[in-house]
Every structure is written in C-alpha cells, then in structure tokens.
Amino acid sequence: DFALQFQGFTQTNSGDSLAEISPNFNLPTANLNFDVQLADGMRMHLRTYLSSRHHSEAYVKGGYMQIDKLDFISEGFASDLMDVLRIRVGMDEYNYGDTHFRRSDNAAAIYNPFVGNYLMDSFSTEPFMEVSMLNNGIIAVLGATNGRLNQSVAATDDGIALYGKVGYDSQINEDLRVRLTGSFYNSTDKGTRDYLYHGDRAGGRYYGIDDGRGDFSPRINTGYAYQTAFQINPFVKFQGLEFFGVFEMASNGDDAVGGSFTQLGAEALYRFGNNEDFYVGGRFNSVTGEFTDATPTYEVSRINVGGGWFLTDNVLTKLEYVSQTYGGDYTTGSALEGAEFSGLMLEAVISF
Template sequence: MRTLIKNSAIAFVLLAGVTTYAQKDNRSIDNYREPNKNGINVFEAVKDTTSTFENVKVRIGGSSTLQFQAIDHENSGAVELVEIGSNFNLATANLDLDVALYDGIRMHLRTYLSSRHHPEPYVKGGYFQIDKLNFIKEGFMEDFMKYTTIKVGHMENNYGDAHFRRTDNAQAIYNPFVGNLIMDAFTTEVGAEVYYQRNGFIGMLGFTNGKLNQAVDNPDTGGASFLAKLGYDKQINDDLRFRLTGSLYNTGKVATSYLYSADRAGSRYYLVLEPTGSRTSSAFRSGRYNPNLKNSITAIMFNPFVKYKGLEFFGTIESSTGKGNAEPEDRTANQFAGELIYRFGNDENFFIGGRYNKVDAEDISGSDVEISRVQLGAGWFMTKNILLKAEYVNQKYDGFGNGSIFDEGKFNGLMAEAVISF
C-alpha cells in the first residue's frame, strides 16, 4: 500500500508539469459550449440571439490527457486475468474544428488523434448547427428561430444529460471524475435534432438512421432511432440553479444497436478484469457493462441537477429494455447514479466529490447481475484550460456465473489525470 501511495504521489507531481499553455477568450463563437472550465455544467449549447458574426471564423482547438493508473483486480480464478501494474497509460488527444460559417450557422468536427482503441487518427463525428435562417432571407422566421436550434450531422446524439459530463476521449475537463458511468450511454448516428428553449423550458425531438457505421453495401440492415428530451433548467437566484430532464431513445429494429458500446475511444480503467493475453486496443471497454440489447431498445433516462453555491448534485435514473433477434422476450437493465460535488476556492478552482453508481440487469447469459461502483475524487483547475484530478475507484460484480471472468470480480485503486483543453 505504501508503494502504491508513493507511486501515485510521484505520478501526480509529474502530471502537474505537463504544460501551462492557455488560450484567450476572444476565440469564442456564438451559441457554443466553451471547451474549458467555463463549459462546466453547460448542457445544450446556450441559445443566444445576439450575433458577433462578421466573417467566416475558424476556431482550432483540442484536448490532451494523460493518466497514471494504480489499480488491482481479482476474480474467482475461473478465468485467469491479465497481469496489470502501476504505470502511465498512453496519452489521448482530440482535434476540434469549430467554424462560424454565417450569421447563426456554425459547424463542429472532432477528430480523435490518439485513442485507446485506434492507434491512427479518425473522425468521431460532426454536425451543422442552425440558430438563424438569415441565409434564406434576412429576418426569415426570426420569431420562431429566437428559441429554436436545428442540428444535422453524423454526431453525438442527445440522449440523457450524463453524456454532457462524460469524458470523450481526451475531452475530460467537464468530468469531475476519471471514469464514466458503468452503462455509458453514448452513440454517434446520422440524423437531425430540433431544439426549443424558452424561459427555462427545454424540448428536443430527433431522428437518426440507427447506424454507427455508415455504408451503402448493406441496404437491408438499416433502421431508425427516435430521440426526445423534455426538461426545465432555471437559475432561480444568484445561489441556486435547478434542472430536471427526461430523455428517450427508441429503435424498433436495427441490425445492431450501439447505445452502450459505441464509444470506441475506450474506458479509462485500462485492462481491468480482462483475460490473459488481452491488449489495450482490443479490450478497450474494460470496466463498463453493455446489456447487449442488440436489435431493439427503448431507453429512458431522468437527470436531476441542483447547484447551490459551491455544492452540486447530479443524478441518473435509467431503464433500458430490449432484446436481440434470437431472444424470445425482452430483457431490462437499470442504472442509478448520484454525484455530490463541492467546488470551492477562488472562482471554484478546487473541488472534491463522490459518485455512487449501480447497475441491475437481466444479463444475456440468463443471470440477474449487479455491478456497483464507488468513486471518490478531487481536482484543481490550475488555469481554466488545465485540470488536475485524482480518483479512488472501487467496483464489484455480483451474480455472474461460475466460469465467467466477472465471477466474484472486483477492481480498486487510484487514478490520476491531467487534462488540457482549449
């Protein structure tokens, strides 16, 4: 234990020396979530009719993270686990292009330069966002567009609020912890979303083609997904903010549903509970749970958020029901999570917090399984673009049958992460 603490302390000092480069505020564009400390607790991009557009403006940004991992894992021994130790993981990096194309029109494109699953750069996705219709005619439908936003693209779909706080490869500055949720709802599909935001009310309807990988060579494997969100978000007074949303993701029949497996950037807990011979790039979802509702799924998520001065609570209540083509009946997976964060210091540059996350599911194996996780974390914003954070994680598996790699499985230990985002 002393060695673990010593190694973690050394790693945190090294992470603190990554770099101190920061960007200026004049790089902002309209109706945009800042990729730094100012973007924390921002969900859908703020709807603002004030325009700063003059000419086409290209904002080049990105993020880079580096983690030190000191985690132990064990199971019943039915399946031998890969040996893991304390060391740094491969740094991850994103490249972002955000372009103001016209008054009320912008584009976003994210490329993963380095990720756990892919050694080569690849495009995560992007979208075209319309907040005004002045390109048709000056003032066209301006009363309607004052509250409306249209997004079209091969993009991260807006199911739930948890995806706004999750780590997206190297973009980890919004996440007060190192890891994402156990059932990590995230997918990128081609589609469109229409938003209406007014006096705190939030409404969204969206449709996608239900496919992660786009191609024309399998015309009969298509499908469709429907998304919806309804909520309320209000700054009650200077000290108190309240937000509550409910979200729906539904697909009646697709070749493969990727809602809980689409993040090819990978989990932050490297090689935990993976068999001997596993490699980081192939076992990139370690520590997560995919209920394998492969061909049809209806997922519902509720997210309350309350912030009073420096204290904030964010919750997730989720239920997903569906099945694969070969399954005679639907199965259900439920997830519950609660985060309590306290931010303090000048401009809330420091924070401490904890998260409890639990999944109860009817597994594809036929067993009723349970996975629980406790995360305790702390962080320091050296600047608005640089975050250092540390986390203790303890995750346990129950109900997985003899012969499963998760039988009596658990992992626990320390993580430290340095994040640069600009």
Template sequence: MKTTLIKAGFIAALFLANFTNAQEFPIDNLNPRDQRGVNAFENPKDSISTFDGLKVRLGGAFALQFQGLQHENNATPAVNSATGVNANQLYTIGNNFNLATANMDIDVALYDGVNLHLRTFLSSRHHPESYVKGGYLQINKLDFIKKDFLKDVMKYTTIKFGHDEINYGDAHFRRSDNAYAINNPFVGNLLMDAYATLVFGEVYYRRDGFIGMVGVTNGKLNQTATSKTSPGVYAKIGYDKQLNTDLRVRLTGSVYNTARSQRLDFYDGDRAGSRYYFVMENTAATSSANFKSGQVVPDFKNKTTSLMINPFVKYQGLEFFGTFESASGRNFTETERRSWTQFAGELIYRFGNTENFYIGGRYNQVNGEMATGEDIKVDRFNLGGGWFMTKNILVKAEYVNQKYDGYKPTNILHEGKFNGYVLEAVIAF
C-alpha cells in the same frame, strides 16, 4: 512511418498556424471547452450575433493518466487444450502510465447563425491512429434563406444535424470524450454508457428555462446502404433555470427508441475506450478487444427502448447530479426483451476564488439480465477531487472500487472486483 511523420507534421503546422484563434476566439452559441464549460449542457441559444465573415477556430484536448489499480476474480479456469491459455486468467497489472490521448476540434462560423463543429481523435485507447469522431451543423437563424426569415420562430428554435453523439440524457455532457475530460469531475464514465456517434437530426425549442427537443436517427454507428434499418426516435423535455445568484435547478427526462437495427451501438459505441485499462480482462484478449474494461454492455444489438431522468442542483459551491435509467431491448437471437436499470449520484463541492478546486463522490449501480441468462449487479464507488491550475489545465485524482455480482462461475467476472487510484492530467482549449 513516412506517412505518419507527414501527417504529424501537417497537424502540428495547423496548430501553430491557428494557435492564436484557439485562445479566446468566440463562436456564437457554442459552449467553451475550458473551465467555463463545466456544468454546461446543450449549446447556448441567444440572438446576439458577432458574425462578420467566415472564421475557423482550432482547439484541442490532451489527457494522461497514471493508474494504480488491482483486480481479482474467482472464476473457474477455462483452459484451451490446444494453446494452454486460460481464458479466465486476469491480466497482471501494475502502477504505470496509460497511453496519452489527444483530440482536435474544428469550429467554424459559416454564416450568421450557422455553425459547424468537427472533432477528431488524434490518439485513443482503441485507435492509436487518428480518425474522425463526428461532427454536426447547428442552425440558429435562417437568414441564409432570407433576412429575418421565420425570425419569431427561430428566436427560440435550434436545428442541429450531423453524424455525432445524440442528445439523449444529460450524463453525456459530463462524460470524458477521449481526451476531452475537463467536464468530468471523475476519471471514469458511467457503468452503462449511453453514448454512440450516429447520423441524426434534432430540433430544439427553448424559452424561459423550458427545454424541448425531438430527434431522429437510424441507430447505426457505421453507415452503409447495403443493409436495411428503421428510424430511431428520441426526445428530451426539461427545465433549467438560474433562480438566483446562488441557486440553479435543472431537471430533464429523455427517451430513445429503435424498433430495428442491423447493428445497434447505443450502449456499445464509445470507440475511445474506458479509462480503467486492462481491469477484469483476460490475458488472451487483444488490445482491440479489451478497450471497454470496467464497462457494462447490455448487448442490445437489434432493439432498445431507454428512459433517462437527470436532476441537477447547484447551490453556491455544492452541486448534485443524478441519473436514473431504465432500458429494455434484445439482440438478434432473442425473441423477448431483457430489462436493465441504472442509478448514479454525484455530490461535488467546488471552492476557491473561481471554484478552481473541488472534492466529491459518485455512486453508480447497474442491474440487468444478460443474454446468457445471468441476473447481474455491478456497483462502483468513486471518491476524488481536482484542481484547475488554469482554466485550461485540470489535474484530478480518484479512488475507485467496483464489484461484480451474479455472474456464473464460468464467467471471468465471477466474484470479480477491482480497486485503487487513478491520477489524470487534462488540457483543453
């Protein structure tokens, strides 16, 4: 308890000491983390520099939900004769608040064209204690080698490396990252969530709307030199252009491949946890084992190859964001790959003087073969809206309906479904 209080006091002191820095303090080529960051994807790339010495910006995010969900299944009872516990018995859930979540962000202007970002989860569903989510170093100039070194190349090039989420697809830019949920127009993330914090290196080339990126990683969430691995490679190509004052068009395609890993967390790496607490979970599960409620994990632990295509169109206040994903892979006990597909489409209408209100819907479907041989399909429909009370404060509400098909009668998800509403308040700065 004493250690916890000391840590909490230290964090509070840091926020108080740097609060003025967290308001409007800009650091070149990093996306803002308030309403201005909505529909932002990769960090911007420009040649304008405001660097006049090392500066630190402290920011954060907080999120709280009120959940009103109900669930049901039709699974065969699986009673443990020793304990009497039915492993296919669903939790009894009701209307109540979820655990509040919090992030702390540190951004540093280290040198002209060189930035650092670090994110810490102060509290999350899976870990109520604080831990580092990840971070990276971003280089837009090489002046630390020599003034104007490779200036013509670096005008269009960005180098980025660290231990953080990799830039596969565009869906990860619109997902809730623990408490940082201001970019997500809904409460939940996609069913099959291609997200993991990995050691990586990325090189970008951007010019006249064209986007090209290549990256490399070892595909592992937890790093150790005691196990072998093979490099994972990934790439993105696309086009993003504001064609006129009313119309913006973006289209990207991404590919990711890991030939071998001792523990591949690519679709199983969200340590913060799902927004739909305890849905479709059995009463025997511990809190550390049920944090992926409502997600679909294809169980690719050894190999995977994934392709994602994302169109984005915004005309005035109306926007569409789509996802098509095809993935194949296997775990350690399998000799043949299994295939999965995911479709998602979001239609959002933003209105108000500063587009501070929005309404919209999302449909998401996943089809695939489980390692247990089940050919499953999961559908989710979201309908919701939100209000930016200020650029830093967002309140949103959604209705969610999710159904499971293809699971065996012995699986707790057999003929499963959940539906209801979730309210969420988000602060980000």
C-alpha cells in the same frame, strides 16, 4: 484536447485468474477540434481523435452543423421562431440524456469531475437530425438517427431510432440553479444492432481491467439489437454544493427474448476557492439486469471518491480512488465471478 493518466490499480476474482497489473502511465489521448462560424447563426463542429485507447491512429469522431438563424434563406426569416429553436444536423453524438454532458470524450475530459464514465455509457456517433426548443428555462428536444455507427447501403439494416428530451433548467438566484430532464430513446426492429451503449470507439477510461473484454472494459453494453430506454437526470447546485443524479432503464425491443437493465447514479461535489478552482466529491453508480429473460441477473457497482484542481479554466488535474465490484449469478463460472478492481487514478487534462 489532451489527457494523460497515471493508473495504479489492482484486480482480483474468485479464481485469482486475472492478469496482474501494476502502476504506470496509460497511452496519452488527444483530440483536434474545429469550431467554425460559417455565417451569422450557423456554425460547424468537427472533432478528430488523434490518439485513443481503441485506435492509436487519427480518425474523425464526427461533427455537425448547428443552425440558430435562417438568414441564409433571407434576412430575418422566421426570426421569432428561431429565437427559441435550434437545429442540428450531422454525424455525431445526439442529445439523449444528460450524462453525455459530464462524460469524457476521449481527451475532452474537462467536463467530467471523475476519470471514468458511467457504466452504461449512453453515447454514440450516428447520422442524426434534431430540433431543440429553449425558452425561459423550458427544454424540449426531438430527433432521429439511422441507428448505425458504421454506415452501409446494405438492404439488411433499415432501422431508425427516435429520441427526445423534456426538462427545465433555471438559475433561480445567484446561489441556486436547478435542472430536471427526462429523455427517451427507441430503436426499431428493422435494425440489426443498437449502439446506444456501445458507440464510444475511443475505448474505456480504465485500462487492462477484466481480461478478455478488450478496449471497452469496464463499461456495460446491453447487447440488444433494438431497445427502448429512458433516462431521468436531476441537477441542483447551491453555492458550492452540486448534485447530479441518474435513473435509467433499458429494455430489449424483442419481447420474445426479453431482458432489461436499470442504472442508478449519484454525484455529490463541493466546489470551493476564489473561482471554484477546487472540488472534492464522490460518485455512486450501479447497474442491475438481465441480457435476456432466460439469463441470470448481472450486477455491477462502482464508487469514485476524489477531487480536482483547475489550474486555469483550460487546465485540470484530477485524483480519484475507484472501486468496482461484480456480482449476480450471471458471472458464475466466468472471469467476472467475484471480480473487483480498485486503486488510484491521476489524470491531467488540457482543453482549449
């Protein structure tokens, strides 16, 4: 995968204290992918970030082994069961929610119709095992991770996170596809930190935004050491019209401290051309909540409007206008008080 961006943003806040930024290119990002068929019904995926915003040097993002048949035990072993089951084991992203299917994973940006990911970007790479059932459109997933992005044998962090998903996905007819899923995530108090919204080591997709927030701006991390989260995702595609929605809630697992966030998102696209090579559309995304019961409300909203052109199945160019604003009493007295940024973004993507 390879992605190159040209960014033309302006930003401001109530004190006009944010750094001035000007139109220019961002550091190109690149991934190296290995998808290896190890045996019939057994394959391996491995992804290395060759260059990313947060790390200019190459490092392994993660990988997993997927098992669709148990023929390595004996030919035809539990074949009726494995016709509807899939097992994944690895140290990689896990299947919570549907937003991670439409996000940019560093340079793997071809599945994201826009440039940025969602404000609360539920994505992490952790040791996990999950079992999925896929049967006549019915989806069920159950999995577990140790809740850690960076691994350690220290006895101070023995947490575990459980997650799951249920849903239905069906191509009703040639013109209509519908999908609806609901996901949950719960990490235990044995953990010292939680990476559900802070697990993307590649960095944010919009550069130089909001002084002092580093490579991960402008996304939002709840900061809870352990938490419970739910995400509901409807998807409808009728001919060239496409809708994807997000309703998500995350609450602090420490009831004595409290705090919760709610995320809303809606995408509407129209795909057209001989092979739906072109699309136009928009996305609305908002997050509202409190880091603790004692802290004021934090509000962030973003609007994306743009389109794309698939030159081939593997080459995509996108152009979007984005506007993001900050509000709520939580921002008072900080660099985010009255803060906003907006402008145009051009991205070229190659994936193979």
